[in-house]
Amino acid sequence: MDVETVHIDLGERSYHIVIAEGLLTQSSIWSELPKSATALIVTNDVVAPLYLFSLKQVLSAQYAQVHTVVLPDGEAHKDWQTLNLIFDALLTHGCDRKTVMFALGGGVVGDMTGFAAASYMRGVPFVQVPTTLLSQVDSSVGGKTAINHPMGKNMIGAFYQPQLVVCDLTTLDTLPARELSAGLAEVIKYGPIADMQFLAWLEDNMDALLARDRKALSHAVKRSVEIKAWVVGQDEKESGLRAILNFGHTFGHAMEAGMGYGNWLHGEGVAAGMVMAAELSCRLGMVDQAFVQRLRRLIERAGLPVRGAVIDAKDNAGRYLELMRVDKKSEAGEIRFVLIDGPGKAVMRSAPDALVREVIDSCCA
Ligand code: NAD
Ligand code: GLY
DSSP states (O other), rough: OOOEEEEOOGGGGGEEEEEEESGGHHHHHHTSOOOOOOEEEEEEEIIIIIIIHHHHHHHHHOSSEEEEEEEEESGOOOOOHHHHHHHHHHHTTTTOTEEEEEEEEEHHHHHHHHHHHHHHGGOOOEEEEEOOOHIIIIIISOOOEEEEEEEEEEEEEEEEESSSOOOOOGGGGOOOOHHHHHHHHHHHHHHHHHHHHHHHHHHHHHHHTTTTOOOHHHHHHHHHHHHHHHHHHOOOTTTSSGGGGGTTTHHHHHHHHHHHSSSOOOOHHHHHHHHHHHHHHHHHTTTTTHHHHHHHHHHTTTOOOOBOOOSSSSSSHHHHHHHHSSSSOTTBBBBEEEEESSSTTTTOOOOOOOHHHHHHHHHHH
């Protein structure tokens, strides 16, 4: 299989995303990284037994010292306490400003490593080595880094671009089926917001993706990051356009926070959230019900939830609204939704609370 390369054009912060099988053991991919005596690999206790040895070995050809830090796994650990373990490791090993950090894992490891790299000594270079589908198609690209706060998802972070993103498709072999589906939510997202041809391709190839066909996965990752690179290249720090990448996320983040981080996977929240956002778009006259049903069917085929979680037995819609007001897209307490304004085109809009309540009531289990 050929190595696919997508370029992300951000002036002096530009970089490549490389996509292929077996990259963790291919030394040529790693040879153009910034020179330094020291590297620090950040990973977690699920990914370490699977891939840490390979990455450490391939990096040993480049760096005299390759240190590692293994974090506890899971979204519930995307917090200050766990972030501090990375700083402890950097300081304990005497890492300097040239130390190159490597994020080996899914979006949680990637977001935390990126934030640590942005702030250690006011910024050290880092490389994303995403090992989940979600992190390959979305979180490793574009430079958003963060940790959660109990009051809101990804509330503390920085924009900080990696030097390189290495998507080794072979790592997806060990991904649990539920996590593969969660990644497919972020893949599906790119269709309604930007490319209906890609949505049609996903309809034709969903079975191959679920069967982890490498050729299908390679195309899905490549097309997803092409769309993301196109968006981020125009609006790196989300002053406008980039917000469309958050389709389904306003409702989804409320579910993640409302259920307690780690109970609903990020991609699961996004999946049900996309159905809710599509339904809201429909009730505002922007798409028809046939579009909502088409999206719902694809999400369901990907093994994802199409109904939202009940996060408060007494006042479910009220709790959603409360959590959604904390969303980073809110302005002066007004919730701003990413809605579909005709298939393939996303816009940001507010909506009357009463209508949002109706959508939540009709879409939650
Ligand atoms: P994750 O990092 O929790 O990974 C999911 C699970 O799979 C974890 O248990 C992980 O240890 C395990 N795992 C990882 N790779 C594996 C492999 N190859 N084989 C077996 N198990 C493996 O979750 P995720 O879905 O990758 O990422 C979700 C996170 O990404 C959320 O915190 C979300 O907020 C963030 N995110 C960030 C951005 C961004 O732009 N920065 C975009 C989307 C999502
Ligand atoms: N995942 C949304 C973004 O990167 O902007």
